[in-house]
Amino acid sequence: MSKNLSRIRPTISDVAELAGVSIATVSRVLNDPTVVADVTVERVQDAIGALNYRPHAAARVLASRKTKTIGLMLHEISGSFFPPMLAGIETGAREHGYDLLIHATPIQDTKQHLPPALGEHNTAGLLIFTDSIADEEIGRLHNLGFPQVLLHRSAPEGLDIPCVTFENKAGARKLVDYLIEQRGYRRIAFLKGPEGNEDSFWRETGYRESLENHHLPVEPELIGFGGFHGEEAAHTIETWLKQGLDVEAIFAGDDESAAGVVTALHAAGLKIPEDIAVVGFDDVPLSRYLTPALTTVRAPIKTAGYEAARQLINLIEVGEAEPLILLPTHVIIRRSCGNTEEEEVVLGET
Amino acid sequence: MSKNLSRIRPTISDVAELAGVSIATVSRVLNDPTVVADVTVERVQDAIGALNYRPHAAARVLASRKTKTIGLMLHEISGSFFPPMLAGIETGAREHGYDLLIHATPIQDTKQHLPPALGEHNTAGLLIFTDSIADEEIGRLHNLGFPQVLLHRSAPEGLDIPCVTFENKAGARKLVDYLIEQRGYRRIAFLKGPEGNEDSFWRETGYRESLENHHLPVEPELIGFGGFHGEEAAHTIETWLKQGLDVEAIFAGDDESAAGVVTALHAAGLKIPEDIAVVGFDDVPLSRYLTPALTTVRAPIKTAGYEAARQLINLIEVGEAEPLILLPTHVIIRRSCGNTEEEEVVLGET
DNA sequence: CTGAAAGCGCTTACAG
DNA sequence: CTGAAAGCGCTTACAG
Numbered sequence: 268m269s270k271n272l273s274r275i276r277p278t279i280s281d282v283a284e285l286a287g288v289s290i291a292t293v294s295r296v297l298n299d300p301t302v303v304a305d306v307t308v309e310r311v312q313d314a315i316g317a318l319n320y321r322p323h324a325a326a327r328v329l330a331s332r333k334t335k336t337i338g339l340m341l342h343e344i345s346g347s348f349f350p351p352m353l354a355g356i357e358t359g360a361r362e363h364g365y366d367l368l369i370h371a372t373p374i375q376d377t378k379q380h381l382p383p384a385l386g387e388h389n390t391a392g393l394l395i396f397t398d399s400i401a402d403e404e405i406g407r408l409h410n411l412g413f414p415q416v417l418l419h420r421s422a423p424e425g426l427d428i429p430c431v432t433f434e435n436k437a438g439a440r441k442l443v444d445y446l447i448e449q450r451g452y453r454r455i456a457f458l459k460g461p462e463g464n465e466d467s468f469w470r471e472t473g474y475r476e477s478l479e480n481h482h483l484p485v486e487p488e489l490i491g492f493g494g495f496h497g498e499e500a501a502h503t504i505e506t507w508l509k510q511g512l513d514v515e516a517i518f519a520g521d522d523e524s525a526a527g528v529v530t531a532l533h534a535a536g537l538k539i540p541e542d543i544a545v546v547g548f549d550d551v552p553l554s555r556y557l558t559p560a561l562t563t564v565r566a567p568i569k570t571a572g573y574e575a576a577r578q579l580i581n582l583i584e585v586g587e588a589e590p591l592i593l594l595p596t597h598v599i600i601r602r603s604c605g606n607t608e609e610e611e612v613v614l615g616e617t
Numbered sequence: 618m619s620k621n622l623s624r625i626r627p628t629i630s631d632v633a634e635l636a637g638v639s640i641a642t643v644s645r646v647l648n649d650p651t652v653v654a655d656v657t658v659e660r661v662q663d664a665i666g667a668l669n670y671r672p673h674a675a676a677r678v679l680a681s682r683k684t685k686t687i688g689l690m691l692h693e694i695s696g697s698f699f700p701p702m703l704a705g706i707e708t709g710a711r712e713h714g715y716d717l718l719i720h721a722t723p724i725q726d727t728k729q730h731l732p733p734a735l736g737e738h739n740t741a742g743l744l745i746f747t748d749s750i751a752d753e754e755i756g757r758l759h760n761l762g763f764p765q766v767l768l769h770r771s772a773p774e775g776l777d778i779p780c781v782t783f784e785n786k787a788g789a790r791k792l793v794d795y796l797i798e799q800r801g802y803r804r805i806a807f808l809k810g811p812e813g814n815e816d817s818f819w820r821e822t823g824y825r826e827s828l829e830n831h832h833l834p835v836e837p838e839l840i841g842f843g844g845f846h847g848e849e850a851a852h853t854i855e856t857w858l859k860q861g862l863d864v865e866a867i868f869a870g871d872d873e874s875a876a877g878v879v880t881a882l883h884a885a886g887l888k889i890p891e892d893i894a895v896v897g898f899d900d901v902p903l904s905r906y907l908t909p910a911l912t913t914v915r916a917p918i919k920t921a922g923y924e925a926a927r928q929l930i931n932l933i934e935v936g937e938a939e940p941l942i943l944l945p946t947h948v949i950i951r952r953s954c955g956n957t958e959e960e961e962v963v964l965g966e967t
Numbered sequence: 968c969t970g971a972a973a974g975c976g977c978t979t980a981c982a983g
Numbered sequence: 984c985t986g987a988a989a990g991c992g993c994t995t996a997c998a999g
Contacts, residue, residue: 276761278975288985289987292985303985325678325684326675326975326976326977327976327977328991329675329679329976329992330990330991331991346700347697353703354694354721357721368686370717407669497902497905527906529908530906556907638969640994642969642970644994648994675992676992678975679992680974680975680994681993681994681995
């Protein structure tokens with residue numbers, strides 16, 4: 268089939284012949300028409316239209332040593348976090364004329380090489396949202412001068428690779444501050460995200476800082492595993508309830524976990540927030556649909572994706588990027604924490 | 618920078634030189650080592666390792682006239698429908714060694730050309746999940762013999778392009794059958810999805826068929842707009858409530874809409890299912906987290922994506938594919954329709 | 968089992 | 984403003 272195709276598809280030579288110019292000229296009108304005489308441009312464009320010519324992308328890449336596609340490596344395509352992030356990246360890429368190549372790494376095999384398709388020859392740069400790529404591989408690419416930007420994770424020791432994420436720590440701290448100061452809770456639990464997840468790490472840090480600032484003890488038994496996953500979180504809550512753990516409020520780590528917590532609590536016949544308050548993080552659409560509506564922290568997930576794409580493209584084209592972009596977050600007060608106002612309240616909105 | 622890179626990066630010639638063979642031999646061990654003597658393979662692989670050589674993808678594409686990437690065109694990256702679909706596509710592609718290039722079309726500009734990056738030169742085939750690509754463009758590619766597979770939509774008039782979707786009509790019909798036969802509802806509303814959405818069209822058709830089969834009238838006032846979107850659906854419900862519309866049950870078109878319906882109903886102080894029953898379609902994770910848990914139709918979203926990728930790759934490699942794949946769906950009975958069993962029930966599960 | 972050589976479809980100095 | 988020519992890094996008949 269490809270044989271036939273290549274016979275049917277016009278090349279730059281066909282266009283040149285029909286327009287009565289050299290292929291160099293056709294190439295110029297493709298890349299920068301201003302350097303070509305207007306009449307010539309017109310003739311060439313007519314020929315392109317008549318033949319329905321489309322330049323061969325791989326040939327352009329090879330000849331120009333430039334490619335207009337960026338790669339995205341991530342570990343998992345799921346959850347409500349993923350769509351806005353990807354939408355942001357895609358928008359950022361498209362605005363600058365770049366295409367997006369996606370590669371999801373199976374979770375099991377951590378620490379691997381770059382798949383050839385995302386390699387330094389196929390892609391102008393790489394967005395990394397996973398830790399299942401070996402530090403050595405990141406280092407190798409970095410030493411090659413291959414542009415990379417990290418999303419929601421930090422660079423391997425000693426490598427100055429730009430990172431984009433949002434204010435997890437401050438957001439979590441303010442959220443817990445609110446629970447303590449405005450709601451009067453003392454025994455507040457925290458559910459961790461997946462092992463090694465840096466968003467989770469900083470949220471936990473914010474949680475701890477808030478407790479410490481208020482001279483409350485950080486109780487190990489109040490820190491459980493939620494995995495940023497509804498069912499995992501529900502499972503932890505079921506266990507806690509069985510054990511008769513005494514908690515006033517649960518900071519579920521993210522909204523997905525919070526949804527699981529809410530379900531588990533309801534299933535046990537407990538009322539939210541009367542019996543136990545629940546709060547999340549991210550403010551994904553889901554959080555509004557929970558009953559009661561979820562108090563959470565609004566995270567600019569889409570903007571982070573967008574910024575990451577922009578930084579990467581800047582790195583590719585100009586050679587520079589912000590070392591660290593930390594986007595602000597805002598606490599969103601809804602009913603699940605004990606608030607009784609009709610409307611949601613945004614704390615710290617400017 | 619790219620200048621530096623190209624100087625640093627080893628090419629096939631460097632490997633050939635180091636291994637003391639021709640570039641043809643290096644190419645062979647890259648593509649089919651069995652045709653090369655074992656000792657030679659070893660020497661070449663040592664050289665590849667020593668130089669950290671990676672073949673240049675674009676050069677391979679150009680020389681071989683084959684590319685191992687498929688394109689995906691879609692209109693929007695959002696909602697709980699999207700992640701499983703993409704995950705399925707990505708898995709299907711990766712299993713066969715293909716990469717995935719994603720292009721989201723802005724919603725406003727409908728009926729457009731293919732972006733060059735997804736063009737017939739850059740990609741071995743295309744998965745289309747949008748109707749904002751002009752029929753003529755699909756036709757042009759089809760006539761060129763360019764492999765395409767459609768997801769959740771049918772082909773333009775007269776073109777035999779494979780489609781992958783699931784049983785929307787039968788699923789919707791069985792769901793409404795259940796509401797009528799087992800729950801005794803008579804006045805059942807339906808919320809349409811986005812204009813032109815074929816999933817919505819077939820769901821509505823199933824809804825109508827069920828009513829007709831039970832000799833119930835199809836009341837135009839009971840058919841509203843939900844847009845497969847929580848807020849749109851909530852808005853319709855608010856309007857209905859203001860008008861004092863008399864409804865017993867609402868089939869929200871999809872789960873996202875159902876979530877909006879649930880919120881709107883709760884906000885109005887109505888009880889689900891006592892005052893009004895609500896059901897959805899898709900069985901995305903969200904549906905379990907609603908209160909009460911949502912009765913819905915389980916749709917194999919991920920499998921559909923996976924199958925679409927498989928069909929496309931089959932079309933690319935073997936030249937054939939199923940003209941139509943219609944994956945089965947199953948009604949999932951939970952609490953929101955008036956069911957009182959603790960556990961969810963799957964109807965028609967084999 | 969291996970090499971020399973043509974060719975994939977472009978871009979880009981270099982001349983003019 | 985335009986053309987001739989080299990070259991991007993591979994693959995693949997064709998010989999041997």
